[in-house]
Amino acid sequence: MASSKARQRALARAKTERQIARRAAVARRRRQWQAGIGSAVALALLVLVVIWKTGGFDPEPVRASDCAWTPIEQGDGILDVGKPRSTGVLKNGVKTMKITLGQGTVTARLDPSKAPCTVESFTYLAEKKFFDNTTCHRLTDAILQCGDPSGSGSGGPTYRFPNENVPSPIVDPSAAADPNASAPATGNAIYPAGTLAMAHSSEPDSNGSQFFLVFKEVQYPADYTVFGTIVSGLDVLEKIGAAGNDGSNQAGGGKPNQETKISSLTVTDTDPGEPSAAPSASGSADPSASAPASPAASASSKS
Incomplete structure (x- = not known):
C-alpha cells in the first residue's frame, strides 16, 4: 500500500516537474521571441535613421527639359x-x-x-x-x-x-x-x-x-x-x-x-532657412511713374 502511494507521489512530482519545465521552456521562447522582435525593431529604426540622414527620403529629382545655351x-x-x-x-x-x-x-x-x-x-x-x-x-x-x-x-x-x-x-x-x-x-x-x-x-x-x-x-x-x-x-x-x-x-x-x-x-544643395523680414518698401508703387534704369542698361549687347 505504502509502495503504491510512493509511486503516485513520484508520478505527481514528475508530472509537476514536466509542467514546470514546459512553462519554463514557453517563457524562454517568449523572451527569445520578444528579444528578437526588439532587435529587429531597433535595427529597422537604425536603418530608417541612416536613410533619413543620407537623404533617402528626399523626393526623387525632377529633371527639366533641355536648357539652351x-x-x-x-x-x-x-x-x-x-x-x-x-x-x-x-x-x-x-x-x-x-x-x-x-x-x-x-x-x-x-x-x-x-x-x-x-x-x-x-x-x-x-x-x-x-x-x-x-x-x-x-x-x-x-x-x-x-x-x-x-x-x-x-x-x-x-x-x-x-x-x-x-x-x-x-x-x-x-x-x-x-x-x-x-x-x-x-x-x-x-x-x-x-x-x-x-x-x-x-x-x-x-x-x-x-x-x-x-x-x-x-x-x-x-x-x-x-x-x-x-x-x-x-x-x-x-x-x-x-x-x-x-x-x-x-x-x-x-x-x-x-x-x-x-x-x-x-x-x-542645402536649405538656407526662412528669409528675414524685408525692410519696408520705399520705391515707387505707381506704375505710371518713371521707372528706374534697367539693371542691364549699362551692359553692351554682349552682356
Whole structure:
C-alpha cells in the first residue's frame, strides 16, 4: 500500500516537474521571441535613421527639359569656362547661394522649380569659381549688380540663355477706356526687396552671368528672370547702398563709392532657412511713374 502511494507521489512530482519545465521552456521562447522582435525593431529604426540622414527620403529629382545655351564669341570681358549640362537639369528642391563680399555675406535661396536653367548655370559657374574675386560694377538706390568678371558691365561667359520666371506686369486700372474691360498691363513689374534676378542686355534671351540683388522695392520692366530670394544680408546691401555711387552710368547709378568685391560665391544643395523680414518698401508703387534704369542698361549687347 505504502509502495503504491510512493509511486503516485513520484508520478505527481514528475508530472509537476514536466509542467514546470514546459512553462519554463514557453517563457524562454517568449523572451527569445520578444528579444528578437526588439532587435529587429531597433535595427529597422537604425536603418530608417541612416536613410533619413543620407537623404533617402528626399523626393526623387525632377529633371527639366533641355536648357539652351547659345554660344557667343569670346572677346573683351567674355570668359570661356565651358557650358553647363543641357539635359538632366534639376527642377525641384532648394539650393543655397552664398556671396561673400568685403562688407559681409549675403545668403539667398535658389528655386530650381521656377528657374531650373538659371540655377543650373549659377551652380556650374560657381563650381568654376567664375564669380570669385570679381567686382560688383553697378549700384543704384535700390539694387546692386554683380557677376561680370571684367567689372565693366559687358562681360560674362561664352554662352547666353533665355528668360525664366519673369514677374507679372503691374495692371493699371485707370488706363482702361472701358470700365468693364480688362485693365492693360503697364509693362513694369514690382521687384520686392530681397529679390535675386538676372540682368541682361536689350537683346532677347541674353542672360549670361550678371545678376542684381534688390535691397529696396523697385519697378523695372517685367523682363528679368527671378531665380531666388535673399534670406540674410540685406543689411549688408543697404550699407553698400547708403554709401552711394559715382553716377558714372548714363542710364542711372554707377560704380559703388564703397568698392564691393565678391571674394567667393558658392552654390550648395542645402536649405538656407526662412528669409528675414524685408525692410519696408520705399520705391515707387505707381506704375505710371518713371521707372528706374534697367539693371542691364549699362551692359553692351554682349552682356
